[in-house]
Amino acid sequence: MPKSFKSVFKALMLAGVALLPVAAQAESAKTGAPLMWVVKDADSTVYLLGSIHLLKPDMQWQDDRIKTAMTQSSELWLEIANLDDQAAAGSAFLKHAINAKGNLTEGMSEADIAKLNAALDRHGLPMAQARNLKPWAVGLLITVKSMMASGFDPNSGVDKTLLDQAKAAGKPVKGFETIEQQMGFFGNFDEETSRQFLIDVLNQEEEGKALMDSMLTAWQTGDEAALGKLFNDEMKVKTPKLYDVLLKGRNQDWVPQIEQILAGSGTSLIVVGTAHLVGPDGVPTLLKAKGVKVDAVK
Template sequence: MRFSALLGCLASVVLASQSVYASPVWKVSDGNETVYLGGTIHVLAEDDYPLPAAFQRAYAEAETVFFETDIDAQSKPEFAQQLVALTTYPQGQGIDSRLSPVVLQSLYDYLQSRGASLEALKRFRPGMLAMVMTNIELEFQGMSGEGVDQFYTDIAMRDQKPRGQLETPEEQIRFIAAMGNGNENDFIEYALKDMYQMREDMLAIKRAWRVGDRQGLQDVALIPFREGSPDVFDTLIVERNNNWLPQIEQMFSSAEDELVLVGVLHLVGREGLLQQLEKKGYSVEQMH
């Protein structure tokens, strides 16, 4: 906390200390060309702003900004229609018939405690239901707000800076639709455990994210995810990283610099983009 009586004598110390803070942005180069990789969190609270300054420096250096997908397209009615079509069970079916009595009761109790209705949500397939529950919990905890991706989508649109995407919105829908199918009971049971500890987990993740603590992010989020739900981890992290890596490498053949913004858990760990690029001989430097 800063106190007004101390601002005068501490200003120079504060400014100097800010310059040495690490960040969740990395400069990757092959000796000639540069690609900036920024680790994002898709949902942030108001007090998470301003973002680490390295984001803006990388954005200013880059001629093109790449996101996981076309965020603007996700607000269009066609996207919503396709999402609902692929992530809901046929009429007359629901997830309630695919859960054990114990898990079903736990789900009912959780939703009721958050002012939501199982009846209204039961037609969602497990992946979509887990996403809806996450949004409900973040809203309940007062942690639901614009994330890094939306923030820089808006800025790039304002600046008319070219934007790219690593996967289509349709591909993202397919990932969501596939999660937990055939394993609904274990998937929802795992998701419910996440909901009740989400506030603590999110705070720990954001602390590690803000300073680009690669090991910290593994310890608080990546390793528990990998061990707790390996099939979903492979679908959401490993498969997508492997799809994105060749696209990122292709960027080094361009004379322009690019900024690639992806969820921070895609960057860290043995499956992460940073370690894979390091193994391929690229120079990876954390920005401050």
């Protein structure tokens, strides 16, 4: 698989938008121990849970640690609080994805255009609409359609499942960002990166699924080293600008907000994409650098 596809696809995945899939052909009955940390001071407890945003409905992942954290917490923090607001998500997506030039296929070879037309037909996406979107957005839609056709459901993802539980229990749900901010990260991709992402999606669909499988397996088993390599090492070296925008910068923005949570009292559960919690620029590492004690929850 081309390096550009691996790095850009992982980068896109990290933002955790409701539309974005992060798993593929894994064994849906498999269980494991997703990575989890806890931060405590005199009167506060904050749990940090690494999320997968889209899963198969029958996948089992809520172990006793997660259930306890959810029960004890008086509030739930997500990347975005209203991730179930499809109207807001659709509006933000279109704002950043629209290509007024209508030149979707500009710079693409005849062979790639043929693959694009075939993919659009296969997934029920009319070219009349697709041509008015930026290439990265079309690639994203094709990927989403492919994943959902494989049985993955955003309503079964970690974030959405815990969001529903929090609402049912009457617990407030808060967000570190807005859906507008998240889609803005994608909308800022330059034309070359955007076009190459679409081309690589068209050329490497099956290998992309295998990559997602590897990510899901590492998440299920709590393999921090493997997750760090998958999410951080390659992207940091191969696409440093994307790494800085989609990972490092966002993590740095979240840490002061977490410090504010700790400045209060009570118990909170924070659920964000797993990529934000591993590696040298992960939230736990940044908190430790500020003198905060962070412990893994086994």
